[in-house]
Amino acid sequence: MTDALLAAIERAFTLLDERSLLEETYRFVSVPSPTGQEADFAHAYATVLEKIGLRVELDEEWPDSPSVIGRWPGAGAGPVLQFDGHLDAIVVPHAPPTLDADAGVVRGRGSADMKGGLAAIAHAARALIQAEVPLAGGLLVTAHGLHEAPGGDQRTIQSLLRKGVRGDAALVAELSHDDLPVTAKGMSIFRIKLARDGGVMHEVELDRPERNPLYGVRLLLNGLDAMASRLAARTHPLTGAESLFVGEVRGGDFYNRVPIRAEVVGTRRYALPGSKELVAAELNELCAEVARQTGLSVHVELQEVGKPYALDTGEPVIAAVRRGFARATGGDLPLAGAGAVGNAVDFVAQGVPAVYHGVNQATAHSDDEHVSGADLLRAARVYAASAVEFCGLAEGEPRDGA
Ligand SMILES: [Zn+2]
Numbered sequence: 225m226t227d228a229l230l231a232a233i234e235r236a237f238t239l240l241d242e243r244s245l246l247e248e249t250y251r252f253v254s255v256p257s258p259t260g261q262e263a264d265f266a267h268a269y270a271t272v273l274e275k276i277g278l279r280v281e282l283d284e285e286w287p288d289s290p291s292v293i294g295r296w297p298g299a300g301a302g303p304v305l306q307f308d309g310h311l312d313a314i315v316v317p318h319a320p321p322t323l324d325a326d327a328g329v330v331r332g333r334g335s336a337d338m339k340g341g342l343a344a345i346a347h348a349a350r351a352l353i354q355a356e357v358p359l360a361g362g363l364l365v366t367a368h369g370l371h372e373a374p375g376g377d378q379r380t381i382q383s384l385l386r387k388g389v390r391g392d393a394a395l396v397a398e399l400s401h402d403d404l405p406v407t408a409k410g411m412s413i414f415r416i417k418l419a420r421d422g423g424v425m426h427e428v429e430l431d432r433p434e435r436n437p438l439y440g441v442r443l444l445l446n447g448l449d450a451m452a453s454r455l456a457a458r459t460h461p462l463t464g465a466e467s468l469f470v471g472e473v474r475g476g477d478f479y480n481r482v483p484i485r486a487e488v489v490g491t492r493r494y495a496l497p498g499s500k501e502l503v504a505a506e507l508n509e510l511c512a513e514v515a516r517q518t519g520l521s522v523h524v525e526l527q528e529v530g531k532p533y534a535l536d537t538g539e540p541v542i543a544a545v546r547r548g549f550a551r552a553t554g555g556d557l558p559l560a561g562a563g564a565v566g567n568a569v570d571f572v573a574q575g576v577p578a579v580y581h582g583v584n585q586a587t588a589h590s591d592d593e594h595v596s597g598a599d600l601l602r603a604a605r606v607y608a609a610s611a612v613e614f615c616g617l618a619e620g621e622p623r624d625g626a
Pocket residue numbers: 310337338398
């Protein structure tokens with residue numbers, strides 16, 4: 225069976241080429257799809273999948289952000305591998321797209337994040353189909369909008385999963401490309417509000433300095449800083465250290481007016497067994513201490529952007545993608561923790577084990593976003609090989625390698 229697997233993977237590899245991946249990615253980047261306006265690109269992607277031979281439908285629960293669903297049935301009773309990607313690109317201007325085939329690079333908004341990944345998925349599926357690889361389990365391709373913050377909130381992919389559009393495992397085609405995240409930190413945005421009674425007044429009217437919300441901000445920042453140092457000193461295997469980051473401090477509008485409120489906003493990233501509840505308890509304790517010292521009201525609100533998770537390392541998709549990577553590159557894909565919050569979180573939350581493998585996101589969200597042909601080809605080869613490894617081959621094969 226191993227020989228048959230290897231032969232099937234090799235047949236698919238011969239049908240993947242860098243040039244057509246670059247051209248496909250360039251065509252995708254040329255169809256703008258800012259978050260919330262993905263319909264044109266959704267239709268373009270659906271057309272590409274249809275031409276390959278997938279059974280394609282659109283889910284138009286959010287009409288301006290339709291989700292593309294493509295299915296290739298398995299020839300046997302194997303598990304279904306779901307490839308997933310987001311259709312939208314961040315709403316930040318970028319120079320017009322370019323394709324430099326000789327240099328092997330596509331530039332433009334969405335090229336690395338993540339239209340290159342979507343092109344690699346399509347080309348991997350096409351290679352498997354054209355090579356007549358008799359996958360035992362099927363392929364499911366999903367592509368959805370409303371991903372990128374601040375407009376995106378993952379409702380599209382969460383809804384698809386709830387409707388049963390799900391594989392036995394998922395490969396999300398972005399983020400890591402040289403390691404395999406099997407665990408991720410959760411992340412919550414915290415917003416701490418400090419306020420005092422009464423109105424804005426001249427500074428000379430202030431009875432005690434502690435009553436100034438900005439005095440409370442100082443105590444709060446000291447406390448948060450101590451908390452961040454404690455977190456940095458404690459690392460977790462794979463996910464690294466937890467963190468606390470302050471990104472916004474707001475308060476005051478004039479040099480000698482005492483404000484009535486102030487606000488401190490930031491992120492808190494936490495690994496299992498940590499949780500939003502534990503983080504809230506810790507921050508509430510600090511807020512209560514600042515309130516006690518100042519007489520101010522101090523409250524924290526937490527918005528959880530992603531929950532922490534850890535896959536069972538025995539999940540078949542992990543071994544399949546690692547073997548697929550080895551077949552595609554000859555290299556090893558070490559297990560790791562995810563550095564950012566991506567859609568694997570949404571899959572895992574609904575019981576679908578999910579890993580990331582992307583093109584190369586070094587330039588995602590940058591002013592010179594680009595992706596190389598070498599990265600596109602490597603990703604497509606990893607996807608094709610991982611599909612064979614995960615879905616298996618139907619009995620009675622191999623067919624003649626036509
Ligand atoms: Zn992305």
